[in-house]
Amino acid sequence: MVNDPAPTEERILEAAKKVFHARGYAGARMQEIADEAGVNKALLHYYYRNKESLFHAVFEDAFSKLLVKMKEIFFSDRPLTEKVEQFVQYYVTFISNNSYLPLFVLNSLYERPEQFRALLERNTLSPLSILETIRQQVKSELNLDIDPLHLYINILSLSIFPVIAKPMIQNIFGYSDEHLDAFYAERRHTVPQFILNALKGYGIHQSK
Amino acid sequence: MVNDPAPTEERILEAAKKVFHARGYAGARMQEIADEAGVNKALLHYYYRNKESLFHAVFEDAFSKLLVKMKEIFFSDRPLTEKVEQFVQYYVTFISNNSYLPLFVLNSLYERPEQFRALLERNTLSPLSILETIRQQVKSELNLDIDPLHLYINILSLSIFPVIAKPMIQNIFGYSDEHLDAFYAERRHTVPQFILNALKGYGIHQSK
DNA sequence: GTCTATATCGGGATAGAC
DNA sequence: GTCTATCCCGATATAGAC
Numbered sequence A, B: 001m002v003n004d005p006a007p008t009e010e011r012i013l014e015a016a017k018k019v020f021h022a023r024g025y026a027g028a029r030m031q032e033i034a035d036e037a038g039v040n041k042a043l044l045h046y047y048y049r050n051k052e053s054l055f056h057a058v059f060e061d062a063f064s065k066l067l068v069k070m071k072e073i074f075f076s077d078r079p080l081t082e083k084v085e086q087f088v089q090y091y092v093t094f095i096s097n098n099s100y101l102p103l104f105v106l107n108s109l110y111e112r113p114e115q116f117r118a119l120l121e122r123n124t125l126s127p128l129s130i131l132e133t134i135r136q137q138v139k140s141e142l143n144l145d146i147d148p149l150h151l152y153i154n155i156l157s158l159s160i161f162p163v164i165a166k167p168m169i170q171n172i173f174g175y176s177d178e179h180l181d182a183f184y185a186e187r188r189h190t191v192p193q194f195i196l197n198a199l200k201g202y203g204i205h206q207s208k
Numbered sequence C: 001g002t003c004t005a006t007a008t009c010g011g012g013a014t015a016g017a018c
Numbered sequence D: 001g002t003c004t005a006t007c008c009c010g011a012t013a014t015a016g017a018c
Helices: A008-027 A030-037 A041-047 A051-074 A080-097 A101-111 A114-123 A125-142 A148-164 A166-173 A177-204 B008-027 B030-037 B041-047 B051-074 B080-097 B101-111 B113-123 B125-142 B148-164 B166-173 B177-204
Strands: none
Touching (some): A008 A030, A008 A041, A008 B101, A030 A041, A051 A080, A051 A114, A051 A125, A080 A177, A101 B166, A114 B166, A125 A148, A125 A177, A125 B166, A148 A177, A148 B148, A166 B113, A177 B177, B008 B030, B008 B041, B008 B051, B051 B080, B051 B101, B051 B113, B051 B125, B080 B125, B080 B177, B101 B113, B101 B148, B166 B177
């Protein structure tokens, strides 16, 4: 049934996501996670051995959420220009609805890279081959003098950074949440336009 | 003299920067800061009342470092295209040499926005007027159909994100530190080229 | 101004009853 | 599986000698 109350283990994981995403590893409190899940602290240790392994589950979930759609889009058989449009539209929306995810992942990788070697190695092949896919399409479809790695990182930057910089933009420009959401909605088309315009520029003018 | 041993208060602040930048507020330990500064824990409280106010000093320093050069460049009387080039070149270099700064500032704003209201208000005017400067130059020099806020955020995204994503890029592509540094060095010219190419594209093709 | 010693508290983890 | 009670360490902060 749709409305089964979530089983305890799952409720704990959901609560842990919320708290870890908002506070990071060191800032998160097992007590707060327990309260959020509506259970006792001891239960967290029953299901997840300790804070570290609970965190690990949360990170794995976040990281794969960020990767899975990226792969799906870039491994489709659309032309590169369509992929760019699709990717930006999907990612800006998804991330602004889950605005803690990317910063959480970045911080985790800074603070505990060793922790995730195994996980990353399991996933390593795909981003590399995303890059290879882009390389081929740049050559075959566009025939432009642009480094595919720079292009790839540019696409990610333009999609992700404005969302993780949300509190900064909000504070500096005094934007309300609604303002910001409208801004992100605009970006779903201004960013692909910006990128495709740039690509056009490479066609006309070779790199110096 | 150049080689005066730094006075205690300053040594503490420097140590605090190092530790807070690397570990964030919750992850930082007063003991580690004391060790790093070569003094006793109690001295931290003598100079800075508590952890919170020490952190505040560190944040203020980081935040202003990120703003001051931005203002300097955007308030000069160069043409916009030159400003873009100057800004990217300066910022990519500066940030990759101080790679903890931007993430530290972003995290601080997420975790404790109320903490910095006053500080932000003191600085608020400038980024707004940076935006106004860009708006005028887009109109008078380029006469393009591009929203200056989007352009501004794009410039920041392309300059800052690749640096804060360093551990992710490094893990995913297996890049060494030297590899990455070379990549950032390339970006000092590929990014301005990308942006200027995009601007050229707006001239040719009106927004749909 | 700088140190040692200590108070105090909070948080992760475990024992054990139900 | 879930709870209460408790252990125990580590961390901020302060007292007070030098």
